[in-house]
Amino acid sequence: MSQNSGTRTLISQAQLQRGKGKVVYWTLLSLVVVSFTLVFIGPLYWMVTGALKTGQEIAQTPPTLWPQDPNFSNYTNAWSNLNLSKLLFNTFYYALGAVLFQLVFDTAAAYSLSKLRPVLGNVVLGAMLATLMIPVIVLIVPQYVTVIDLPLVHTSLINQPLAIWLPLVANAFNIFLLKRFFDSIPDDLMAAAQVDGAGPLRTLWSIILPMSRPILGVVSIFSVTYVWKDFLWPKLVMPDGSTRTVSVGIVAFSGGSSVNEVIAASVIAAIPTVIIFLIFQRNIMSGLTAGSVKG
Amino acid sequence: MATMTAPGTTDQLTRSAVPARKSGRRSRKIRDNVTGYAFLIGAIFCFALFTWYPMIRGIIMSFQKTRRGVTTWVGWDNYTRIIADPSFWPAWRNTIYFTLLALIIGYAVPFFVAILLNELRHAKGYLRVLVYLPVMLPPASALFLFKFYAYDPSDAGLFNAILKALHLPTSQWMQSPDATMPAMVIASTWMNMGSAVLIYLASLQNIPGELYEAAELDGAGLWRRIWNVTIPQTKLILGLLAMMQIVATMQVFIEPLILANGAGTQDSATTVAYLIYQHGFYQNDLNGAAALGVITLLALAAFSGIYLRLTTRND
Numbered sequence: 001m002s003q004n005s006g007t008r009t010l011i012s013q014a015q016l017q018r019g020k021g022k023v024v025y026w027t028l029l030s031l032v033v034v035s036f037t038l039v040f041i042g043p044l045y046w047m048v049t050g051a052l053k054t055g056q057e058i059a060q061t062p063p064t065l066w067p068q069d070p071n072f073s074n075y076t077n078a079w080s081n082l083n084l085s086k087l088l089f090n091t092f093y094y095a096l097g098a099v100l101f102q103l104v105f106d107t108a109a110a111y112s113l114s115k116l117r118p119v120l121g122n123v124v125l126g127a128m129l130a131t132l133m134i135p136v137i138v139l140i141v142p143q144y145v146t147v148i149d150l151p152l153v154h155t156s157l158i159n160q161p162l163a164i165w166l167p168l169v170a171n172a173f174n175i176f177l178l179k180r181f182f183d184s185i186p187d188d189l190m191a192a193a194q195v196d197g198a199g200p201l202r203t204l205w206s207i208i209l210p211m212s213r214p215i216l217g218v219v220s221i222f223s224v225t226y227v228w229k230d231f232l233w234p235k236l237v238m239p240d241g242s243t244r245t246v247s248v249g250i251v252a253f254s255g256g257s258s259v260n261e262v263i264a265a266s267v268i269a270a271i272p273t274v275i276i277f278l279i280f281q282r283n284i285m286s287g288l289t290a291g292s293v294k295g
Numbered sequence: 296m297a298t299m300t301a302p303g304t305t306d307q308l309t310r311s312a313v314p315a316r317k318s319g320r321r322s323r324k325i326r327d328n329v330t331g332y333a334f335l336i337g338a339i340f341c342f343a344l345f346t347w348y349p350m351i352r353g354i355i356m357s358f359q360k361t362r363r364g365v366t367t368w369v370g371w372d373n374y375t376r377i378i379a380d381p382s383f384w385p386a387w388r389n390t391i392y393f394t395l396l397a398l399i400i401g402y403a404v405p406f407f408v409a410i411l412l413n414e415l416r417h418a419k420g421y422l423r424v425l426v427y428l429p430v431m432l433p434p435a436s437a438l439f440l441f442k443f444y445a446y447d448p449s450d451a452g453l454f455n456a457i458l459k460a461l462h463l464p465t466s467q468w469m470q471s472p473d474a475t476m477p478a479m480v481i482a483s484t485w486m487n488m489g490s491a492v493l494i495y496l497a498s499l500q501n502i503p504g505e506l507y508e509a510a511e512l513d514g515a516g517l518w519r520r521i522w523n524v525t526i527p528q529t530k531l532i533l534g535l536l537a538m539m540q541i542v543a544t545m546q547v548f549i550e551p552l553i554l555a556n557g558a559g560t561q562d563s564a565t566t567v568a569y570l571i572y573q574h575g576f577y578q579n580d581l582n583g584a585a586a587l588g589v590i591t592l593l594a595l596a597a598f599s600g601i602y603l604r605l606t607t608r609n610d
Binding site for chain 2: 009010016029043044105106112121131136138139145151166170172228229246254259262263266278285
């Protein structure tokens with residue numbers, strides 16, 4: 001993600017700086033900036049301001065660019081009618097637990113596969129990676145049946161946060177990402193720690209983890225946004241009004257309320273992930289490309 | 296397992312001469328493996344319970360029927376019933392149509408957007424953030440925006456207002472069976488293209504500049520350079536993302552659920568994923584849903600097989 005203005009791309013630097021190239025470049029740049037802003041921010045602007053309009057104003061043609069008489073009643077109504085504070089809290093709680101479970105179990109697994117390399121470790125890794133090929137929707141029914149009646153213990157995890165946390169540990173992509181990062185940490189460091197008498201847990205804790213902060217951050221951010229965005233699974237396993245997530249709540253609520261309130265609720269539900277993005281965008285972007293293959 | 300000892304003689308020497316050390320080493324090896332698996336056990340448990348076991352269970356379920364707590368083996372019954380569902384073929388037709396449209400729009404657009412962004416020397420960070428922003432919205436939020444504001448069939452809708460201002464014919468969007476699928480693809484592309492753009496951008500930055508230089512010296516114009524340098528150099532990523540895109544679009548679920556209230560007008564929005572959901576969780580036909588899941592998996596496997604065959608032959 002550097003300012004690599006020096007490297008050559010499709011069009012040469014020299015061509016861009018010549019008279020005609022310069023004009024074309026600046027026109028194109030302004031066109032791109034304006035059109036991208038309209039396409040990607042425009043709808044969001046429409047959404048945020050639309051929820052400030054009254055029902056009549058929304059149905060009016062031509063539409064108004066700025067609400068004539070902005071009022072926040074849609075937002076406040078959505079907040080109280082939908083019990084948004086509870087739904088947001090639930091989602092936050094599930095997201096936090098998901099981060100903890102993934103960090104603990106996926107990091108331990110990746111560490112074992114990368115550094116301890118037990119017998120048949122590669123077979124286990126292969127079986128994990130193979131699950132990436134199976135579409136989520138294919139597994140949804142048997143997963144649900146498993147969760148409502150766990151094998152051997154015969155209890156149900158419905159409305160239990162574990163129903164969200166545990167399946168997320170089975171995330172082959174995270175384990176792969178972490179394993180690749182751990183692979184790049186030299187074994188000599190491990191050996192040195194062993195000579196000093198450190199066991200595997202201590203080596204993980206005081207050598208590997210401090211060196212892996214960037215990747216741990218990326219995994220955490222991804223798991224928070226995943227939980228925040230997920231819909232079908234939470235809808236199935238958290239069916240109660242008091243345990244559901246914010247996305248599920250809005251959809252359940254959408255049938256019986258005014259358009260503007262639904263939109264206001266949608267705006268509120270989107271705020272946390274947008275804030276996370278604006279704070280961590282650098283980490284997110286590097287994490288996104290870290291997993292990709294060099295083409 | 297590789298041991299740390301020097302090869303050959305020393306190993307043989309210790310093995311024959313000092314049997315006590317040998318058993319010591321073996322017990323250490325066992326202990327190391329126990330430690331290794333102790334770190335793995337949590338993940339293995341979750342994989343076993345939530346992916347490996349359900350995989351097998353789904354296949355078994357598709358041949359069974361549970362009525363009043365009694366499970367019986369019914370052979371192909373669930374399969375014949377699910378195929379006889381009047382929505383079965385429309386669901387496949389819609390899903391394939393969605394996938395093809397998504398390949399044309401949702402696959403080509405991000406590639407060209409990435410090429411464009413890679414050429415710009417200014418405002419790069421800003422544009423990258425813009426393109427990725429919708430990816431961060433909860434899909435439910437983004438889809439309500441499209442459903443109520445953009446695809447409002449009256450002239451007050453955002454898209455119709457724009458079309459009208461440009462003197463183009465307006466559309467009924469989700470109310471019109473013909474427009475349902477393209478409208479779903481547009482919303483889905485807007486929501487998801489950010490990650491593809493960023494992955495392409497990263498791989499474009501890895502193309503050595505000398506290749507473009509050489510092509511230019513050979514008199515290759517802009518399009519020739521894209522065709523003969525950019526595309527071959529990003530072939531691996533292009534192929535990988537095509538595969539990921541197809542797997543993702545085969546699972547389109549929340550788009551029909553929210554935008555079209557499920558099936559849409561005359562099954563115009565029913566997708567395979569929606570049909571699985573419909574059977575499993577509305578009609579209480581979990582076994583039928585499992586059978587449809589197995590069919591989907593086989594269809595994807597067959598498709599991937601053909602795809603891999605075609606792409607590896609070209610190499």
